[in-house]
Amino acid sequence: MIKTVLIRCIFFLSIGILVLACQENQKPRIPMPVTNLSDISLIPKPTKTIATNSAFALDQFTAIYTSKSATGFDKVGKFLAEKLKAKINLDIPVNQETTNTIDRVIYINQSDSIVLETPEAYQLYINQDSIILNANTAEGAFRGIQTLRQLVPDVSTDTLAEQKIWPVPSGKIIDSPNFGYRGAMLDVARHFFSVEDVKKYIDLLSYYKINMLHLHLSDDQGWRIEIKSWPKLTEIGGSTEVGGESGGFYTQEDYKEIVRYAQERYMTVIPEIDMPGHTNSASASYPFLNGNGKTPELYEGMRVGFSTFDTRKDTVYSFIDDVVREISEMTPGPYFHMGGDESHVTKKNDYIYFVNRVEKIVQKHGKRMIGWDEIANADIDSNAIAQWWASEENAKKAVEKNMKVIVSPAKKAYLDMQYDTLTKLGLHWAGYIPVDTAYQWTPEEYGIPMENILGTEAPLWSETITNIEELEYLAFPRVIGYSELAWSIPENRNWEDYKVRLGDQAPFLERMNVNYYPSKLIDWKKSKFTYETIEKD
Numbered sequence: 001m002i003k004t005v006l007i008r009c010i011f012f013l014s015i016g017i018l019v020l021a022c023q024e025n026q027k028p029r030i031p032m033p034v035t036n037l038s039d040i041s042l043i044p045k046p047t048k049t050i051a052t053n054s055a056f057a058l059d060q061f062t063a064i065y066t067s068k069s070a071t072g073f074d075k076v077g078k079f080l081a082e083k084l085k086a087k088i089n090l091d092i093p094v095n096q097e098t099t100n101t102i103d104r105v106i107y108i109n110q111s112d113s114i115v116l117e118t119p120e121a122y123q124l125y126i127n128q129d130s131i132i133l134n135a136n137t138a139e140g141a142f143r144g145i146q147t148l149r150q151l152v153p154d155v156s157t158d159t160l161a162e163q164k165i166w167p168v169p170s171g172k173i174i175d176s177p178n179f180g181y182r183g184a185m186l187d188v189a190r191h192f193f194s195v196e197d198v199k200k201y202i203d204l205l206s207y208y209k210i211n212m213l214h215l216h217l218s219d220d221q222g223w224r225i226e227i228k229s230w231p232k233l234t235e236i237g238g239s240t241e242v243g244g245e246s247g248g249f250y251t252q253e254d255y256k257e258i259v260r261y262a263q264e265r266y267m268t269v270i271p272e273i274d275m276p277g278h279t280n281s282a283s284a285s286y287p288f289l290n291g292n293g294k295t296p297e298l299y300e301g302m303r304v305g306f307s308t309f310d311t312r313k314d315t316v317y318s319f320i321d322d323v324v325r326e327i328s329e330m331t332p333g334p335y336f337h338m339g340g341d342e343s344h345v346t347k348k349n350d351y352i353y354f355v356n357r358v359e360k361i362v363q364k365h366g367k368r369m370i371g372w373d374e375i376a377n378a379d380i381d382s383n384a385i386a387q388w389w390a391s392e393e394n395a396k397k398a399v400e401k402n403m404k405v406i407v408s409p410a411k412k413a414y415l416d417m418q419y420d421t422l423t424k425l426g427l428h429w430a431g432y433i434p435v436d437t438a439y440q441w442t443p444e445e446y447g448i449p450m451e452n453i454l455g456t457e458a459p460l461w462s463e464t465i466t467n468i469e470e471l472e473y474l475a476f477p478r479v480i481g482y483s484e485l486a487w488s489i490p491e492n493r494n495w496e497d498y499k500v501r502l503g504d505q506a507p508f509l510e511r512m513n514v515n516y517y518p519s520k521l522i523d524w525k526k527s528k529f530t531y532e533t534i535e536k537d
């Protein structure tokens with residue numbers, strides 16, 4: 001048998017000293033069945049994939065190393081090891097210096113290459129003996145390891161070797177996002193979702209490279225975030241939800257934990273306090289806020305547009321200042337969402353005056369304001385961002401003001417729209433959104449000039465969903481398609497190709513115990529579900 005001499009070099013940059021550890025090894029390469037890298041079902045689809053038709057043999061003799069001086073890279077390496085352990089039950093050492101038993105390396109390398117100019121860009125070079133992941137930032141490395149997680153097969157392959165081997169097809173992937181803002185919104189106000197539920201959603205979203213989590217923290221039916229200077233907001237306003245269930249809220253510690261968990265996954269949390277409408281729960285807690293002299297009842301219905309703050313009272317703005325300050329202090333991300341939608345009982349002039357004043361408060365606390373598309377009617381700064389959900393006229397106004405726009409058209413991007421007439425959960429005021437309709441549109445050509453588009457977002461309103469299984473049923477699989485619309489360039493998006501790749505997500509979704517909607521448009525890979533048991537009444 002011809003023996004190949006393998007020479008492996010691992011570079012460690014440690015305390016400014018370059019240590020070169022080279023290892024000679026007499027072992028033969030293990031012949032392996034080869035899969036073409038381009039045939040692996042990656043979502044979102046990378047910018048460029050070049051297959052070289054061999055494979056990296058991931059096995060117990062593989063180790064992960066990361067650039068030592070680069071901030072956050074070690075953590076990214078450990079995250080990868082943890083996820084591979086969960087997927088294939090293999091213990092892969094990270095940055096361990098004893099290399100005797102190591103035949104192959106995954107090296108997560110900090111690189112200043114100009115092709116990695118955006119912070120989330122990465123390159124993967126997969127060879128027979130090494131996988132090199134190049135990124136300029138830990139954020140880019142984190143996006144890259146999501147791709148690598150998808151490349152590792154679920155089951156090992158039979159080879160001549162004694163140990164189990166998971167072949168990773170060789171080649172090169174060059175990738176960076178189409179939009180820097182790739183969001184999902186969760187309404188925790190109409191129904192409350194626990195910290196654990198939100199963490200699970202974060203985990204699933206980050207696997208598909210979504211990087212913004214917008215939390216809709218207040219509405220007529222509930223106030224969900226502890227504000228220390230106004231404790232009744234959660235004591236009273238947090239006690240209800242749609243349908244009269246018990247409500248709930250995040251303590252400030254809970255919120256910080258969500259933010260920390262998201263940050264570990266390079267995801268930014270965007271808090272929303274919806275105002276001046278959608279404020280019944282706040283006014284039920286502190287009746288001076290509505291200015292009509294009445295204490296409103298707590299509200300458990302679904303109708304919208306009946307509540308408003310008193311926009312001409314200074315004490316209302318002192319209240320808002322406290323709320324924005326306390327939340328901003330706990331929010332490292334640059335954005336604060338002030339809602340601003342469906343204020344049907346606020347006079348137009350009052351609405352404009354209100355949005356202008358709130359914008360100043362948001363800016364004072366160091367954040368950039370986002371609001372639903374109605375805010376484009378106010379005389380706001382071009383630095384404010386409009387989230388386009390319904391009105392083309394408002395979207396146009398935002399563009400005229402040279403504002404950035406988050407593209408979230410309800411007809412295409414609302415996760416709470418029903419799949420079809422048979423879906424029990426969800427609403428259909430903007431139409432039915434089957435899995436193909438959700439994917440087959442082009443945010444870049446939907447009416448907003450490309451230079452004004454900040455990115456896209458898929459909101460999940462929770463009037464009809466009460467628990468994580470129901471949340472998952474509406475979000476999955478559609479949110480996976482939204483991740484591709486946001487990350488991948490238009491040339492790489494194609495329904496026929498996507499639907500095959502989506503079908504291949506079934507083993508992952510099942511392993512993560514996700515109650516996804518088993519759309520008949522998709523040929524789900526080796527699925528164990530039965531159609532009739534999934535949707536709850």
Ligand code: TNX
Pocket residue numbers: 304341342372389414416427461462463
């Ligand atoms: C409209 S979208 C709303 C929400 C509802 C949603 C239900 C938006 C800015 N406002 O208050 O929950 O429809 O689909």
